Amino acid sequence: MSTLSxxxxxxxxxxxxxxxxxxxxxxxxxxxxxxxxxIGGLVAWVKLSGGAVARAAADAYTTILRGIPDLLxxxxxxxxxxALLSSIAGLLGPGGFVGVSGFAAGATAIGIISGxxxxxxxxxxYTALNRGEIEAAKSVGMHRALMFRRIIAPQVLxxxxxxxxxxxxxxxKESALVSVTGLVELLRxxxxxxxxTREPFSFYLAAAVLYxxxxxxxxxxxxxxxxxxxxxxxxx
Amino acid sequence: xxxxxxxLLEGLPLTLKxxxxxxxxxxxxxxxxxxxxxxxxxxxxxxxxAYVFVFRGxxxxxxxxxxxxxxxxxxxxxxxLNLWGFFREPYWCALLALTLNTAAYVSEIIxxxxxxxxxxxxxxxxxxxxxxxxxxxxIIIPIAVRQALPGxxxxxxxxxxxxxxxxxxxxxxxxxxxxxxxxxxxxxIEIFICAGAIYLILNFVVTRAIQALEHRLSPHLRxxxxxxxxxxxxxxxxxxx
Numbered sequence: 001m002s003t004l005s006x007x008x009x010x011x012x013x014x015x016x017x018x019x020x021x022x023x024x025x026x027x028x029x030x031x032x033x034x035x036x037x038x039i040g041g042l043v044a045w046v047k048l049s050g051g052a053v054a055r056a057a058a059d060a061y062t063t064i065l066r067g068i069p070d071l072l073x074x075x076x077x078x079x080x081x082x083a084l085l086s087s088i089a090g091l092l093g094p095g096g097f098v099g100v101s102g103f104a105a106g107a108t109a110i111g112i113i114s115g116x117x118x119x120x121x122x123x124x125x126y127t128a129l130n131r132g133e134i135e136a137a138k139s140v141g142m143h144r145a146l147m148f149r150r151i152i153a154p155q156v157l158x159x160x161x162x163x164x165x166x167x168x169x170x171x172x173k174e175s176a177l178v179s180v181t182g183l184v185e186l187l188r189x190x191x192x193x194x195x196x197t198r199e200p201f202s203f204y205l206a207a208a209v210l211y212x213x214x215x216x217x218x219x220x221x222x223x224x225x226x227x228x229x230x231x232x233x234x235x236x
Numbered sequence: 237x238x239x240x241x242x243x244l245l246e247g248l249p250l251t252l253k254x255x256x257x258x259x260x261x262x263x264x265x266x267x268x269x270x271x272x273x274x275x276x277x278x279x280x281x282x283x284x285x286a287y288v289f290v291f292r293g294x295x296x297x298x299x300x301x302x303x304x305x306x307x308x309x310x311x312x313x314x315x316x317l318n319l320w321g322f323f324r325e326p327y328w329c330a331l332l333a334l335t336l337n338t339a340a341y342v343s344e345i346i347x348x349x350x351x352x353x354x355x356x357x358x359x360x361x362x363x364x365x366x367x368x369x370x371x372x373x374x375i376i377i378p379i380a381v382r383q384a385l386p387g388x389x390x391x392x393x394x395x396x397x398x399x400x401x402x403x404x405x406x407x408x409x410x411x412x413x414x415x416x417x418x419x420x421x422x423x424x425i426e427i428f429i430c431a432g433a434i435y436l437i438l439n440f441v442v443t444r445a446i447q448a449l450e451h452r453l454s455p456h457l458r459x460x461x462x463x464x465x466x467x468x469x470x471x472x473x474x475x476x477x
Contacts, residue, residue: 069400080424
Protein backbone atom coordinates (compact mmCIF):
# COMPACT_ATOMS: atom_id res chain seq x y z
CA MET A 1 0.00 0.00 0.00
CA SER A 2 1.45 3.34 -0.94
CA THR A 3 1.72 6.16 1.57
CA LEU A 4 -0.86 8.21 -0.30
CA SER A 5 -3.59 5.58 -0.31
CA UNK A 6 -2.77 4.80 3.32
CA UNK A 7 -3.46 8.43 4.17
CA UNK A 8 -6.68 8.71 2.16
CA UNK A 9 -9.56 10.44 3.87
CA UNK A 10 -12.04 7.64 3.17
CA UNK A 11 -13.23 4.98 5.59
CA UNK A 12 -10.33 2.64 4.78
CA UNK A 13 -7.64 5.34 5.08
CA UNK A 14 -5.96 6.90 8.06
CA UNK A 15 -6.11 10.45 6.72
CA UNK A 16 -9.07 11.57 8.80
CA UNK A 17 -7.67 10.13 12.03
CA UNK A 18 -4.35 11.88 11.36
CA UNK A 19 -6.09 15.20 10.73
CA UNK A 20 -8.13 14.88 13.91
CA UNK A 21 -4.93 14.08 15.79
CA UNK A 22 -3.29 17.15 14.25
CA UNK A 23 -6.24 19.10 15.68
CA UNK A 24 -5.51 17.64 19.13
CA UNK A 25 -1.85 18.66 18.74
CA UNK A 26 -2.95 22.19 17.86
CA UNK A 27 -5.35 22.41 20.79
CA UNK A 28 -2.95 21.08 23.42
CA UNK A 29 -0.23 23.42 22.10
CA UNK A 30 -2.62 26.42 22.02
CA UNK A 31 -3.98 25.77 25.52
CA UNK A 32 -0.42 25.48 26.81
CA UNK A 33 0.66 28.58 24.93
CA UNK A 34 -2.25 30.66 26.26
CA UNK A 35 -1.65 29.48 29.82
CA UNK A 36 1.99 30.37 29.23
CA UNK A 37 0.98 33.88 28.13
CA UNK A 38 -0.89 34.44 31.38
CA ILE A 39 2.00 33.07 33.46
CA GLY A 40 4.58 34.87 31.35
CA GLY A 41 2.76 38.20 31.66
CA LEU A 42 2.50 37.90 35.43
CA VAL A 43 6.10 36.79 35.84
CA ALA A 44 7.34 39.59 33.58
CA TRP A 45 5.38 42.06 35.73
CA VAL A 46 7.02 40.66 38.87
CA LYS A 47 10.46 40.87 37.25
CA LEU A 48 9.93 44.48 36.25
CA SER A 49 8.34 45.87 39.37
CA GLY A 50 8.40 43.27 42.15
CA GLY A 51 10.34 43.39 45.39
CA ALA A 52 13.76 41.81 45.69
CA VAL A 53 12.41 38.46 46.95
CA ALA A 54 9.69 38.22 44.31
CA ARG A 55 12.18 39.12 41.59
CA ALA A 56 14.61 36.46 42.76
CA ALA A 57 11.78 33.91 42.75
CA ALA A 58 10.79 34.92 39.22
CA ASP A 59 14.39 34.65 38.02
CA ALA A 60 14.73 31.24 39.65
CA TYR A 61 11.54 30.11 37.89
CA THR A 62 12.86 31.04 34.44
CA THR A 63 16.34 29.63 35.08
CA ILE A 64 15.04 26.32 36.40
CA LEU A 65 12.36 25.79 33.79
CA ARG A 66 14.72 26.58 30.94
CA GLY A 67 17.44 24.29 32.30
CA ILE A 68 15.41 21.11 32.81
CA PRO A 69 14.31 18.84 29.93
CA ASP A 70 10.68 19.33 28.90
CA LEU A 71 10.09 15.59 29.03
CA LEU A 72 10.96 15.52 32.73
CA UNK A 73 8.50 18.35 33.41
CA UNK A 74 5.75 16.51 31.53
CA UNK A 75 6.47 13.40 33.63
CA UNK A 76 6.27 15.54 36.77
CA UNK A 77 2.84 16.88 35.91
CA UNK A 78 1.48 13.62 34.64
CA UNK A 79 2.69 11.29 37.42
CA UNK A 80 2.97 13.92 40.14
CA UNK A 81 -0.49 15.28 39.33
CA UNK A 82 -2.01 11.80 39.55
CA ALA A 83 -0.28 11.15 42.89
CA LEU A 84 -1.51 14.49 44.26
CA LEU A 85 -5.09 13.95 43.09
CA SER A 86 -5.12 10.41 44.45
CA SER A 87 -3.99 11.56 47.88
CA ILE A 88 -6.62 14.32 47.90
CA ALA A 89 -9.26 11.78 46.88
CA GLY A 90 -8.02 9.55 49.71
CA LEU A 91 -8.68 12.35 52.18
CA LEU A 92 -12.17 13.07 50.87
CA GLY A 93 -13.60 9.61 50.51
CA PRO A 94 -12.90 6.01 49.64
CA GLY A 95 -9.99 7.11 47.48
CA GLY A 96 -8.19 4.87 45.07
CA PHE A 97 -6.15 5.94 42.09
CA VAL A 98 -7.19 9.13 40.32
CA GLY A 99 -5.39 9.84 37.07
CA VAL A 100 -4.77 13.21 35.47
CA SER A 101 -5.82 13.39 31.84
CA GLY A 102 -2.94 13.51 29.42
CA PHE A 103 -4.38 16.64 27.88
CA ALA A 104 -4.52 18.53 31.20
CA ALA A 105 -1.05 17.41 32.29
CA GLY A 106 0.40 18.18 28.86
CA ALA A 107 -1.21 21.59 28.52
CA THR A 108 -0.15 22.55 32.06
CA ALA A 109 3.43 21.41 31.45
CA ILE A 110 3.63 23.30 28.14
CA GLY A 111 2.07 26.32 29.85
CA ILE A 112 4.58 26.34 32.68
CA ILE A 113 7.52 25.88 30.29
CA SER A 114 6.42 28.40 27.70
CA GLY A 115 5.53 30.80 30.53
CA UNK A 116 9.20 30.88 31.47
CA UNK A 117 10.17 31.77 27.90
CA UNK A 118 7.30 34.21 27.42
CA UNK A 119 8.15 36.12 30.60
CA UNK A 120 11.53 36.92 29.05
CA UNK A 121 9.88 37.92 25.77
CA UNK A 122 7.46 40.28 27.52
CA UNK A 123 10.18 41.73 29.72
CA UNK A 124 12.36 42.39 26.69
CA UNK A 125 9.45 43.97 24.82
CA TYR A 126 8.65 46.24 27.79
CA THR A 127 12.22 47.51 27.95
CA ALA A 128 11.94 48.38 24.24
CA LEU A 129 9.14 50.85 25.05
CA ASN A 130 9.92 54.52 24.82
CA ARG A 131 10.20 55.84 28.41
CA GLY A 132 8.92 59.21 27.23
CA GLU A 133 5.54 57.78 26.27
CA ILE A 134 4.99 56.44 29.78
CA GLU A 135 5.97 59.77 31.29
CA ALA A 136 3.66 61.53 28.85
CA ALA A 137 0.80 59.22 29.84
CA LYS A 138 1.44 59.95 33.50
CA SER A 139 1.63 63.66 32.90
CA VAL A 140 -1.77 63.77 31.18
CA GLY A 141 -3.13 62.11 34.31
CA MET A 142 -3.77 58.56 33.13
CA HIS A 143 -4.21 56.15 35.99
CA ARG A 144 -2.27 52.90 35.92
CA ALA A 145 -4.97 50.67 34.43
CA LEU A 146 -5.69 53.10 31.62
CA MET A 147 -2.00 53.57 30.93
CA PHE A 148 -1.55 49.81 30.79
CA ARG A 149 -4.50 49.37 28.44
CA ARG A 150 -3.81 52.26 26.08
CA ILE A 151 -0.03 52.70 26.09
CA ILE A 152 1.82 49.69 27.49
CA ALA A 153 -0.12 46.61 26.39
CA PRO A 154 -0.49 47.49 22.69
CA GLN A 155 3.17 48.36 22.29
CA VAL A 156 4.52 45.48 24.35
CA LEU A 157 2.45 43.10 22.20
CA UNK A 158 3.81 44.71 19.07
CA UNK A 159 7.42 44.24 20.09
CA UNK A 160 6.73 40.78 21.50
CA UNK A 161 5.32 39.24 18.31
CA UNK A 162 8.60 37.82 16.88
CA UNK A 163 9.59 36.36 20.27
CA UNK A 164 6.10 34.94 20.79
CA UNK A 165 6.35 33.31 17.38
CA UNK A 166 9.49 31.48 18.47
CA UNK A 167 7.88 30.38 21.73
CA UNK A 168 4.84 29.12 19.83
CA UNK A 169 7.08 26.96 17.63
CA UNK A 170 8.66 25.55 20.80
CA UNK A 171 5.22 24.83 22.30
CA UNK A 172 4.18 23.06 19.13
CA LYS A 173 7.24 20.81 19.21
CA GLU A 174 6.83 20.18 22.94
CA SER A 175 3.30 18.96 22.26
CA ALA A 176 4.86 15.93 20.51
CA LEU A 177 6.33 14.94 23.89
CA VAL A 178 2.85 14.87 25.42
CA SER A 179 2.36 11.63 23.48
CA VAL A 180 4.17 9.88 26.37
CA THR A 181 1.06 10.44 28.52
CA GLY A 182 -1.02 8.44 26.05
CA LEU A 183 -2.87 11.47 24.69
CA VAL A 184 -3.75 10.66 21.09
CA GLU A 185 -2.17 13.62 19.37
CA LEU A 186 -0.38 13.55 16.06
CA LEU A 187 2.66 11.53 17.09
CA ARG A 188 0.68 9.03 19.19
CA UNK A 189 -1.83 8.56 16.38
CA UNK A 190 1.06 7.85 13.99
CA UNK A 191 2.42 5.27 16.42
CA UNK A 192 -1.00 3.61 16.55
CA UNK A 193 -1.25 3.58 12.77
CA UNK A 194 2.33 2.34 12.44
CA UNK A 195 1.61 -0.48 14.86
CA UNK A 196 -1.51 -1.73 13.12
CA THR A 197 -0.32 -1.44 9.51
CA ARG A 198 3.37 -2.20 10.06
CA GLU A 199 4.28 0.76 7.91
CA PRO A 200 5.98 3.01 10.47
CA PHE A 201 7.93 5.06 7.95
CA SER A 202 4.81 6.12 6.07
CA PHE A 203 3.07 7.18 9.26
CA TYR A 204 5.94 9.10 10.80
CA LEU A 205 6.62 10.72 7.45
CA ALA A 206 2.99 11.82 7.29
CA ALA A 207 3.30 13.18 10.84
CA ALA A 208 6.45 15.08 9.87
CA VAL A 209 4.69 16.59 6.87
CA LEU A 210 1.72 17.68 9.00
CA TYR A 211 4.03 19.23 11.62
CA UNK A 212 5.91 21.00 8.86
CA UNK A 213 2.64 22.32 7.46
CA UNK A 214 1.56 23.61 10.88
CA UNK A 215 4.90 25.30 11.62
CA UNK A 216 5.07 26.83 8.13
CA UNK A 217 1.55 28.24 8.27
CA UNK A 218 2.03 29.58 11.79
CA UNK A 219 5.36 31.24 11.03
CA UNK A 220 3.69 32.87 8.00
CA UNK A 221 0.88 34.01 10.31
CA UNK A 222 3.28 35.51 12.81
CA UNK A 223 5.14 37.33 10.02
CA UNK A 224 1.83 38.77 8.80
CA UNK A 225 0.87 39.79 12.34
CA UNK A 226 4.23 41.45 12.80
CA UNK A 227 4.04 43.47 9.62
CA UNK A 228 0.46 44.48 10.53
CA UNK A 229 1.45 45.52 14.05
CA UNK A 230 4.51 47.39 12.83
CA UNK A 231 2.63 49.27 10.08
CA UNK A 232 2.84 52.54 12.00
CA UNK A 233 6.50 52.19 12.97
CA UNK A 234 9.15 53.76 10.84
CA UNK A 235 11.82 51.29 9.85
CA UNK A 236 15.38 52.47 10.00
CA UNK B 237 16.55 10.91 48.43
CA UNK B 238 20.31 10.36 48.41
CA UNK B 239 19.75 6.87 47.08
CA UNK B 240 17.53 8.19 44.29
CA UNK B 241 20.18 10.71 43.40
CA UNK B 242 22.88 8.05 43.17
CA UNK B 243 20.65 5.86 41.00
CA LEU B 244 19.99 8.76 38.64
CA LEU B 245 23.70 9.53 38.45
CA GLU B 246 24.21 6.12 36.86
CA GLY B 247 22.54 7.61 33.77
CA LEU B 248 24.86 10.60 33.64
CA PRO B 249 27.65 8.98 31.57
CA LEU B 250 25.17 8.13 28.81
CA THR B 251 23.67 11.63 28.88
CA LEU B 252 27.16 13.13 28.63
CA LYS B 253 28.20 10.74 25.89
CA UNK B 254 25.13 11.50 23.80
CA UNK B 255 25.53 15.24 24.31
CA UNK B 256 29.24 15.32 23.55
CA UNK B 257 29.05 13.10 20.46
CA UNK B 258 26.02 14.80 18.96
CA UNK B 259 27.38 18.30 19.58
CA UNK B 260 30.75 17.41 18.03
CA UNK B 261 29.40 15.52 15.02
CA UNK B 262 26.63 18.09 14.62
CA UNK B 263 29.21 20.86 14.39
CA UNK B 264 30.97 19.05 11.53
CA UNK B 265 27.71 18.54 9.61
CA UNK B 266 26.70 22.13 10.36
CA UNK B 267 29.94 23.47 8.91
CA UNK B 268 29.32 21.49 5.74
CA UNK B 269 25.75 22.85 5.57
CA UNK B 270 26.84 26.44 6.16
CA UNK B 271 29.49 26.08 3.44
CA UNK B 272 26.84 24.74 1.05
CA UNK B 273 24.49 27.55 1.96
CA UNK B 274 27.11 30.19 1.24
CA UNK B 275 28.72 28.45 -1.72
CA UNK B 276 26.72 30.42 -4.27
CA UNK B 277 25.86 27.21 -6.12
CA UNK B 278 22.06 27.01 -6.40
CA UNK B 279 21.78 23.23 -6.03
CA UNK B 280 23.88 23.12 -2.84
CA UNK B 281 22.24 26.25 -1.48
CA UNK B 282 18.76 24.84 -1.96
CA UNK B 283 19.69 21.51 -0.48
CA UNK B 284 20.96 23.22 2.68
CA UNK B 285 17.87 25.44 2.84
CA ALA B 286 15.53 22.47 2.51
CA TYR B 287 17.49 20.54 5.14
CA VAL B 288 17.28 23.37 7.66
CA PHE B 289 13.59 23.92 6.89
CA VAL B 290 12.67 20.27 7.45
CA PHE B 291 14.77 19.68 10.57
CA ARG B 292 13.76 22.91 12.27
CA GLY B 293 10.12 22.57 11.32
CA UNK B 294 9.47 19.13 12.81
CA UNK B 295 9.76 17.96 16.42
CA UNK B 296 12.95 16.07 17.30
CA UNK B 297 10.89 13.18 18.63
CA UNK B 298 9.31 12.67 15.19
CA UNK B 299 12.81 12.59 13.68
CA UNK B 300 13.92 10.01 16.24
CA UNK B 301 10.85 7.84 15.55
CA UNK B 302 11.29 8.19 11.81
CA UNK B 303 14.85 6.88 12.06
CA UNK B 304 14.40 4.26 14.80
CA UNK B 305 10.97 2.83 14.01
CA UNK B 306 10.40 4.17 10.50
CA UNK B 307 13.49 2.72 8.85
CA UNK B 308 12.45 -0.71 10.12
CA UNK B 309 10.02 -0.71 7.22
CA UNK B 310 13.02 -1.00 4.88
CA UNK B 311 14.70 -3.72 6.87
CA UNK B 312 15.45 -6.10 3.93
CA UNK B 313 17.01 -3.27 1.92
CA UNK B 314 19.06 -2.11 4.91
CA UNK B 315 20.16 -5.66 5.60
CA UNK B 316 21.31 -5.98 2.00
CA LEU B 317 23.35 -2.81 2.47
CA ASN B 318 24.77 -4.10 5.77
CA LEU B 319 23.34 -1.06 7.55
CA TRP B 320 20.77 -2.88 9.63
CA GLY B 321 23.19 -3.38 12.52
CA PHE B 322 23.46 0.39 12.80
CA PHE B 323 19.75 1.23 12.60
CA ARG B 324 18.75 -1.58 14.94
CA GLU B 325 20.58 0.01 17.88
CA PRO B 326 18.63 2.73 19.71
CA TYR B 327 21.91 4.41 20.67
CA TRP B 328 23.02 4.98 17.09
CA CYS B 329 19.55 6.05 16.00
CA ALA B 330 19.30 8.57 18.84
CA LEU B 331 22.78 9.85 18.09
CA LEU B 332 22.03 10.17 14.38
CA ALA B 333 18.75 12.04 15.01
CA LEU B 334 20.33 14.38 17.57
CA THR B 335 23.28 15.07 15.25
CA LEU B 336 21.16 15.81 12.18
CA ASN B 337 18.80 17.97 14.25
CA THR B 338 21.45 20.11 15.94
CA ALA B 339 23.33 20.49 12.63
CA ALA B 340 20.33 22.35 11.18
CA TYR B 341 20.26 24.87 14.03
CA VAL B 342 24.04 25.25 14.28
CA SER B 343 24.45 25.81 10.54
CA GLU B 344 22.21 28.88 10.88
CA ILE B 345 24.24 30.07 13.88
CA ILE B 346 27.47 29.68 11.89
CA UNK B 347 25.97 31.50 8.91
CA UNK B 348 24.87 34.35 11.15
CA UNK B 349 28.36 34.57 12.64
CA UNK B 350 30.05 34.61 9.23
CA UNK B 351 27.66 37.24 7.93
CA UNK B 352 28.32 39.46 10.91
CA UNK B 353 31.93 39.99 9.84
CA UNK B 354 32.06 43.60 8.56
CA UNK B 355 32.77 43.85 4.81
CA UNK B 356 35.32 46.56 5.44
CA UNK B 357 37.51 44.25 7.49
CA UNK B 358 37.51 41.61 4.75
CA UNK B 359 38.33 44.25 2.14
CA UNK B 360 41.10 45.67 4.29
CA UNK B 361 42.62 42.19 4.71
CA UNK B 362 42.45 41.63 0.95
CA UNK B 363 44.02 45.00 0.33
CA UNK B 364 46.92 43.96 2.57
CA UNK B 365 47.37 40.97 0.27
CA UNK B 366 46.21 38.22 2.65
CA UNK B 367 45.60 34.88 1.00
CA UNK B 368 42.07 33.49 1.43
CA UNK B 369 43.35 30.98 3.98
CA UNK B 370 45.08 33.65 6.07
CA UNK B 371 42.01 35.89 5.70
CA UNK B 372 39.85 33.15 7.21
CA UNK B 373 42.32 32.26 9.92
CA UNK B 374 43.15 35.75 11.11
CA ILE B 375 40.06 37.84 10.35
CA ILE B 376 36.85 36.01 9.52
CA ILE B 377 36.93 33.03 11.88
CA PRO B 378 37.91 34.91 15.05
CA ILE B 379 35.20 37.55 14.52
CA ALA B 380 32.57 35.00 13.49
CA VAL B 381 33.29 32.70 16.44
CA ARG B 382 32.97 35.55 18.89
CA GLN B 383 29.64 36.56 17.37
CA ALA B 384 28.26 33.03 17.23
CA LEU B 385 29.34 31.89 20.67
CA PRO B 386 26.32 32.99 22.76
CA GLY B 387 23.89 31.37 20.32
CA UNK B 388 26.02 28.26 20.17
CA UNK B 389 26.05 28.05 23.97
CA UNK B 390 22.25 28.08 23.98
CA UNK B 391 22.24 25.32 21.40
CA UNK B 392 24.52 23.14 23.56
CA UNK B 393 22.13 23.58 26.49
CA UNK B 394 19.22 22.63 24.23
CA UNK B 395 21.16 19.51 23.26
CA UNK B 396 21.80 18.55 26.89
CA UNK B 397 18.02 18.73 27.34
CA UNK B 398 17.30 17.00 24.03
CA UNK B 399 19.26 13.88 24.98
CA UNK B 400 16.39 13.14 27.38
CA UNK B 401 14.29 12.15 24.36
CA UNK B 402 16.58 9.15 23.80
CA UNK B 403 14.88 7.66 26.86
CA UNK B 404 11.68 7.22 24.81
CA UNK B 405 13.52 4.73 22.60
CA UNK B 406 14.69 2.77 25.66
CA UNK B 407 18.01 4.50 26.35
CA UNK B 408 18.65 4.53 30.10
CA UNK B 409 20.13 7.99 30.52
CA UNK B 410 19.13 10.29 33.40
CA UNK B 411 15.55 10.86 32.24
CA UNK B 412 15.12 7.21 31.34
CA UNK B 413 16.14 6.14 34.83
CA UNK B 414 13.91 8.85 36.30
CA UNK B 415 10.94 7.51 34.35
CA UNK B 416 11.67 3.96 35.47
CA UNK B 417 11.96 5.04 39.12
CA UNK B 418 8.75 7.11 38.94
CA UNK B 419 6.74 4.19 37.56
CA UNK B 420 8.19 1.88 40.22
CA UNK B 421 7.80 4.13 43.27
CA UNK B 422 5.33 6.90 42.23
CA UNK B 423 7.46 9.42 44.12
CA UNK B 424 7.37 11.75 41.14
CA ILE B 425 8.28 14.96 42.94
CA GLU B 426 11.35 13.66 44.74
CA ILE B 427 12.70 12.01 41.60
CA PHE B 428 11.95 15.11 39.55
CA ILE B 429 13.92 17.27 41.98
CA CYS B 430 16.97 14.97 41.84
CA ALA B 431 16.94 14.57 38.05
CA GLY B 432 16.25 18.26 37.59
CA ALA B 433 19.20 19.14 39.81
CA ILE B 434 21.51 16.98 37.68
CA TYR B 435 20.44 18.76 34.49
CA LEU B 436 20.64 22.19 36.13
CA ILE B 437 24.19 21.55 37.34
CA LEU B 438 25.17 20.25 33.90
CA ASN B 439 23.71 23.31 32.18
CA PHE B 440 25.27 25.63 34.74
CA VAL B 441 28.70 24.18 33.93
CA VAL B 442 28.06 24.59 30.17
CA THR B 443 26.91 28.19 30.64
CA ARG B 444 29.96 29.04 32.72
CA ALA B 445 32.35 27.39 30.27
CA ILE B 446 30.88 29.33 27.36
CA GLN B 447 31.02 32.57 29.36
CA ALA B 448 34.68 31.94 30.20
CA LEU B 449 35.45 31.29 26.54
CA GLU B 450 33.57 34.43 25.52
CA HIS B 451 35.54 36.43 28.07
CA ARG B 452 38.81 35.03 26.73
CA LEU B 453 37.91 35.77 23.13
CA SER B 454 36.88 39.38 23.66
CA PRO B 455 39.75 41.16 25.42
CA HIS B 456 39.02 44.28 23.32
CA LEU B 457 35.63 44.71 25.02
CA ARG B 458 37.04 44.72 28.53
CA UNK B 459 38.33 47.75 30.36
CA UNK B 460 42.06 48.15 30.11
CA UNK B 461 43.77 47.06 33.32
CA UNK B 462 44.25 50.07 35.56
CA UNK B 463 47.93 50.71 36.20
CA UNK B 464 48.76 50.58 39.89
CA UNK B 465 49.29 54.05 41.20
CA UNK B 466 51.43 54.94 44.11
CA UNK B 467 49.19 56.50 46.70
CA UNK B 468 50.06 59.84 48.13
CA UNK B 469 51.37 58.98 51.64
CA UNK B 470 49.48 61.93 53.10
CA UNK B 471 46.14 60.60 51.81
CA UNK B 472 46.76 56.96 52.60
CA UNK B 473 47.73 57.72 56.17
CA UNK B 474 44.53 59.71 56.62
CA UNK B 475 42.41 56.67 55.73
CA UNK B 476 41.72 54.39 58.67
CA UNK B 477 41.19 51.19 56.75
